[in-house]
Amino acid sequence: MKKILFPTDFSKASLNAFRYALELAHSCDAEIITLHVYMVPAIDQGAEFGAAPYLLETYDILEMSNFENFKGKVPLLHTIAEEQGKGDVCISNVLKEGDLVSNILELIKAEHIDYVVMSTKGASGIEEIFLGTVTAKIMTSTKAVVLGIPESAVFQPVKRIGFATHFKADEVKSLKRVISIAENFNARVDCIYVRTPGDKVNEVVIADWELNFKDKVTFNIIENASVESAIIDFTMSNGINMLAMFNHRHGFFESLFHESRTKKMAYHTHIPLMVMHED
Numbered sequence: 001m002k003k004i005l006f007p008t009d010f011s012k013a014s015l016n017a018f019r020y021a022l023e024l025a026h027s028c029d030a031e032i033i034t035l036h037v038y039m040v041p042a043i044d045q046g047a048e049f050g051a052a053p054y055l056l057e058t059y060d061i062l063e064m065s066n067f068e069n070f071k072g073k074v075p076l077l078h079t080i081a082e083e084q085g086k087g088d089v090c091i092s093n094v095l096k097e098g099d100l101v102s103n104i105l106e107l108i109k110a111e112h113i114d115y116v117v118m119s120t121k122g123a124s125g126i127e128e129i130f131l132g133t134v135t136a137k138i139m140t141s142t143k144a145v146v147l148g149i150p151e152s153a154v155f156q157p158v159k160r161i162g163f164a165t166h167f168k169a170d171e172v173k174s175l176k177r178v179i180s181i182a183e184n185f186n187a188r189v190d191c192i193y194v195r196t197p198g199d200k201v202n203e204v205v206i207a208d209w210e211l212n213f214k215d216k217v218t219f220n221i222i223e224n225a226s227v228e229s230a231i232i233d234f235t236m237s238n239g240i241n242m243l244a245m246f247n248h249r250h251g252f253f254e255s256l257f258h259e260s261r262t263k264k265m266a267y268h269t270h271i272p273l274m275v276m277h278e279d
Contacts, residue, residue, distance in 0.1 A: 001090075002030035002114040005144070007104055007134075009036065010073045013119040017149035018077060020272060021117040022086040023158065024147065027184035030114065031090035034077060035107060036070050037100045070095045101137050108142050117147045139275045140247065145177070147242075148273045158185045161274075162240040163217075164231055165191050167205050174246040174276040179216050181274075189217045190240065194230040235271060244274040 006021045008014040025032050074093050081087050096103040108116065120135045135148045163178050165171050175191070182189045191209070195201070210219050224230035235243055 002028055003111055004030050004032045004115045004117055005035060005104065005107060005111070005113045006032050007035045007037070007100065007116070007118045008077075010076070011119070013149075013151040015076070015080065016151075016153060016155060017117055017119040018080055019084060019155040020147060020149050020153075022081055022084055022089055023155075023185075024115060024117060024181075025089045026086045028181070031092065033107070033111060033113070034074070034091065034093045035096065035104065036094070037096045037098065037103045038070075039097065039099075100134055101141070104134075104138055105141060108144050113144050115145045115147060116142065117149065120148045120150050143277050145277075146275045148275070150270060150272065153270055153272060156241055158182075158242050159187045160190065160238070160240050161185075161187055161242045161244055162190045162192050162231070162235050162238075163244045165193050165246075167193060167201050167209055168246075171246045174244070175213070175217070177276060178244045178274075179213070190234075190238065191217050191219045192222070192231055192234055193220065194222045194224050194227040196225055196227060240271065242272045242274060244276065247275050247277045 004021055004025050006018060008018065021032055024030065070093070077091060077093075078087070081089055081091065094107065096107075104116070107113065116138055118135050118138070135146070139146045139148065161178060161182050163175055165175065175189075179189055191213075193201070193206075206219075206221070213219075220234065222230045222234060231243070234240070
């Protein structure tokens with residue numbers, strides 16, 4: 001059984017992202033491991049010796065309070081699952097103290113996580129979404145597939161997945177994985193290639209892709225000087241409700257979304273982004 005890690009703070013944005021986690025789990029027969037991380041103040045090493053027992057007691061109370069708070073909110077996740085008709089999805093829960101990113105990455109390794117689903121709540125601009133938020137850090141730090149759900153995304157069943165490509169050989173495995181995910185969702189896949197002036201992708205390579213993925217993928221070749229704007233315009237005008245991308249090692253992910261902020265902000269407030277990685 002595949003495993004989905006769902007880090008949550010039980011915020012509205014996070015609970016919305018949980019709906020996508022449920023949909024993914026149901027489609028690929030996976031279990032969901034929820035993770036809630038909290039922090040307690042560090043013990044002052046210079047505190048008076050006599051105060052130490054009281055400090056420890058205070059931290060015990062804080063930890064118990066976090067546990068009780070966590071325990072009280074977990075049933076909400078099961079309620080959402082039942083409401084969505086996904087009550088049969090196996091859900092387990094983990095509570096950790098410490099740094100959020102470190103705990104997520106450690107759990108990914110320890111539990112051999114296949115997918116991470118989390119919200120992008122808190123991003124104030126496109127650069128923050130990709131370079132500054134916890135979701136972005138996880139996207140660029142793990143081999144697991146990461147699905148980032150924008151804060152204002154309105155949940156809808158996934159029926160059409162876009163895959164941004166430049167017809168590079170190292171993207172083939174990711175496209176195959178997207179096709180597999182799409183089959184589980186009963187969705188179609190659109191490859192989106194934006195040909196910019198001076199772009200020299202060999203036509204033979206494109207024809208080879210079209211032949212190899214015949215009847216499984218629709219190929220869309222767009223002539224445009226701006227890769228970013230073209231992808232966004234295509235997703236918005238063609239009913240794409242999830243965009244998948246391959247994270248190239250040499251900065252492709254970080255550099256793809258760089259300009260035309262207004263359009264990208266409009267895009268990112270509505271459509272989930274799935275990021276895949278090199279092995």
